Amino acid sequence: MKLVVRNDDRAVAALTARLVADLLKARPDCVLGLATGRTMERVYDALVEIGHAEALDFSRCRTFNLDEYIGLPPGSAHSYRAYMNDHLFSRIAIPLENTMLPDGSAADLAAEAARYEDAIRRAGGIDLQLVGIGETGHIGFNEPLSSFTSRTRDITLAPGTRRQNAVLFDRDIDAVPRRALTMGVGTILEARRVVLVATGAAKAGILAQAVEGPVTPMISATALHFHPDSLAIVDEDAAPHLKHREYYDSVFATDPEFASFNA
């Protein structure tokens, strides 16, 4: 894993969006793995901005989202499909048929999970997967005890996750679904690159545990230590409990990948 600390959430979003934009320029037919949540809102704003400024071509890329709630009414504004349409897809020229999310309203959830895994495989796998981190340490909705070999499946959301996400449901925790379909930890680990984005003081404790270990299925983000190319991009507010800060700062200053940001 590599870790970089940027000043604030805007700088985190700018760096994350730059990595996605550079991949798109190099490979317009790349496969992106996307996440939802408040952290990603700034990332998508930054990506839309770069897209306009640099005439990015999104027309040939395909996207797979990490997860979707189960049991929302059809067309719900709280669905992750609605989130993605609002925050990204309607703001860039991407054909909607190239944008995939698991279908949380499927009658047969196991069949839907298998179909989603198959669709990722048939697309050639995910080139770059964005993940946020939940206050329970989840990536996707892989709550504590998720096997590191888990695949896309339906899962019960942790009470902490439902409390965290209630802000997106007008603070009505009872409105937050109890279950979701999520890519598994094993699914995420198969992406060719995984970029974890964490901002804000609420993530400081769990981020330190996720990054500096110990590795445990109680915190699914620790599984990223088994990935050969994972990168954590975090802001100062999320970073105060990191012990090896001096080292992380030297990585950002010297790694050629970040040279243009240090110029």
Ligand code: F6R
């Ligand atoms: C969203 C997802 C979640 C979020 C995480 C952080 O698709 O899979 O893992 O990334 O809960 O959410 P925010 O950014 O709202 O703190």
